Amino acid sequence: MVGAPRLLALVDRRESLLRHLATTPARPSDLAAALECSRSTVDRALSELQDATLVERDPDRDSYHLTVAGELALEEFGQFSTRLERTASASGLLASLSTDGGCRLPWQFLDAATVVTNARDPARLAASLPAGIDRQTLRTRADCTGESDGESTTESDLPTRTLEALLDLGRNPHHQVLVPGPMPCLASAYRATAPPTPDAAASDDADPSRREFEIIGPSAVIQGLLTEFREATADALSRGDLSLHELDSAQIPPYGLVVITWETATATGVSETPETPETSKTSVTTDPTAGSPSPARGPSSPASATRSPSPAAELVILLVCPDTELEGLLVATTHEACTWARELIASMQEAAQPLSAPAPE
Incomplete structure (x- = not known):
């Protein structure tokens, strides 16, 4: 033998x-x-x-x-070789993650993940990302970002441009965000994709740009939202568009995690139209610049009662941000990868302390 x-x-x-x-x-x-x-x-x-x-x-x-x-x-050797190649392609990015506290990434995520770093070719990268994101989308967002910030955007911003394009996907998207600490890169990306504040008289259900956030993070993240953006955060909490969960940073993995789910137009009773980044502008009523916003709809959320329990599309973004700078992303859209991310966030939420809306001054 x-x-x-x-x-x-x-x-x-x-x-x-x-x-x-x-x-x-x-x-x-x-x-x-x-x-x-x-x-x-x-x-x-x-x-x-x-x-x-x-x-x-x-x-x-x-x-x-x-x-x-x-x-x-031969079949097992092929799978083994593919996994080694995927690990090798992500090794430079993952090497910056701390191993303290048990930083484990399962194969069901790594097998499906697309690595986004400045070394990637934009054309090939776009082909492996969800529909609605192409090379022109990345270029356009780079131009817009450069204009809005008053600074020239260089080719070294590919992870940031990709993150913004991903956060801008979907009709009435549902964001769950888990962060180990303040992440200015994620906050800036949410700020760049936030549409104008919706008209208070408009129906929430009729607004396809409405976003819901569920944020799980340490005290520094939560307090940043409650103090620096008190009014917007309180407003979002009162409407059920935002939930905050405070957790000891030692219990959180050393990477950021964003799970986005959204439904098709027919799932919400709206006439069916092709979904594009322009027609699916996401709106957030809270400015997540203080930490990391995270929307995910739970059974207790007022908005969740009118929605189908089965999302039509989903994706998960893993952010590697050593020293608060965005070094790269791992993006996956498979059911297995998204299930792992949702279960991880659910376990973190179960251990966290939910916070209610702050009392008005």
Whole structure:
């Protein structure tokens, strides 16, 4: 019996031959021609693989084919290689995260995550992000950001531009935000995507730009909202558009996490229209510049009663911000990744202290 380390090394060394046999049985001479190697090399490889019970010979046709074990070994090796490649692509970004307090990221998130750093090509990045975000969207947002801030925007702002575009997605989006401490980069991104304050006389349900936030963070984040943006925060709390949960920073992972869910137009009874970043402007009545806003609708939220319990779309954003500077993002849209993020936030919320609206002065 071949041990696991030797089997892994064997599959790695003979992967090209195994993949050729995975498509069709072949004679040694055909393998030598297809792989452009000598017959002796093929014979030696087949002997090794046969000893490991990964291939077997058909004596009637003088050909070789994969065994069930060979098929499984090749499939598992492919998945293992893909995971290593994903880990390698994210290693530079993840290396800046502190390992104190148990910083664990599950495979169901990493397997599906798109890495966003300044090293990424915008065109290729846009192709791996949710619909509604393309290269032109990133360029346009960069131009707008540069104009609004009065500063020129450079190519080094790709993570920030991507974050703003993601936060701007969806009709009546529902944001859950978990932060280990004040994150100016996230606050600035929310401020950049916030539409004008809605008319108080307008119906909340008729406003597709309305955003709901659920923020979980340490005292510094919560107190920043309650003091620096007291009026806006109190207004949002009273309307049910915002909930705050204070948690000891030692219990929070060393990264920021934003889960966004939104519904299709038909789910809320509104006529169906194509969703674009322009038509799905999100509105936040609280300025999250003090910490990190986070909207997520809970059963007790007044707005949640009129909505379908099943979101039509969702995504999760993991922010790496060492020293409060945005170094990069990991973005995922799969159900498994979003489920992990929602469950993590739910566990943090359960341990947190919910806060009510501050009393008016």
